[in-house]
Amino acid sequence: MSLSFKTAVVTGASRGFGRAIAAALVAAGTDVVGIARGEQDLRAVRDELGDAFTPVAGDATGEALAQQVIREHRPGLVVLNAGATPHMAPVHEQTWETFSRNWHADTRHVFTWTRAALREPLAPGGVVVGMSSGAALAGSPLSGGYASAKAAVRYIRGYAADESERAGLDLRFVTLLPQLTPVTGLGSAGVAGYAARQGVDRETFIAGMSSILTPEQVAEAVVELAGDPGGGPEYLISGDGLRPVG
Ligand SMILES: NC(=O)c1ccc[n+]([C@@H]2O[C@H](COP(=O)([O-])OP(=O)(O)OC[C@H]3O[C@@H](n4cnc5c(N)ncnc54)[C@H](OP(=O)(O)O)[C@@H]3O)[C@@H](O)[C@H]2O)c1
Secondary structure, eight states: OOOSOSEEEEETTTSHHHHHHHHHHHHTTOEEEEEESOHHHHHHHHHHHGGGEEEEESOTTOHHHHHHHHHHHOOSEEEEOOOOOOOOBOGGGOOHHHHTHHIIIIIHHHHHHHHHHHHTTOOTTOEEEEEOOTHHHHOOTTBTTHHHHHHHHHHHHHHHHHHHHHHTOOOEEEEEEEOOOTTSHHHHHHHHHHHHHHTOOHHHHHHTSSOOOOHHHHHHHHHHHHTOTTOOSEEEEETTEEEEOO
């Protein structure tokens, strides 16, 4: 699919879903500015994807970084995918610091970039895709505040879409809710936690999952949603494909 914009920003582009999203966007002819904290992983992505990938090492929650990247690169698409791996433990074995981890990383960076997208603003026709989780609907009792941090991502999407419309900015805000998958670092930690809770090994737990979502499927979905101005605001994605929420 060819996309109408020249440049995209992907947060959390060094591993997992973000890396696959960056690769799919480059394959679709888009320049990608990829953000993550770990320089070495980002450099490996650059080696794989070539000059179309610009690595930017930094904490995606930082306001100055968001403002600077949007001003310098004027992206037509911003994919807010960065996320912390939750501390896997039941609620009474969490501390406030572990419980709130995903609010300080996932939610804060979605807030920061959404705010910047509205205030700079992005050029008309711009798209912001935020990564929530199926856990925002179902809960995730072993992940502390993860599910609520991802629920906040959904609310921020709705608020931003309303403000864009009020101001006539012509921006589109979309949220993706992936199913838990064992194939990324974050998902693997989740699977290990839930397998241990059920008293089964990792392989038995995975065998009981109805379908396995791959990073490539998530990447394909992001490219599809970015290129579809008539698409809906929120989608669940599992190994079986995309499904509108509600
Ligand atoms: N995998 C699943 O099962 C699943 C299910 C539902 C939703 N999701 C969501 O999908 C997104 C991607 O998950 P994933 O499984 O691909 O995770 P992952 O493999 O652990 O990758 C996370 C990425 O985010 C980056 N990151 C984390 N904190 C950051 C920060 N403060 N600033 C900049 N970059 C940061 C990491 O790089 P550095 O650590 O080097 O910064 C890495 O590139 C997350 O938002 C996650 O919650 C995942």
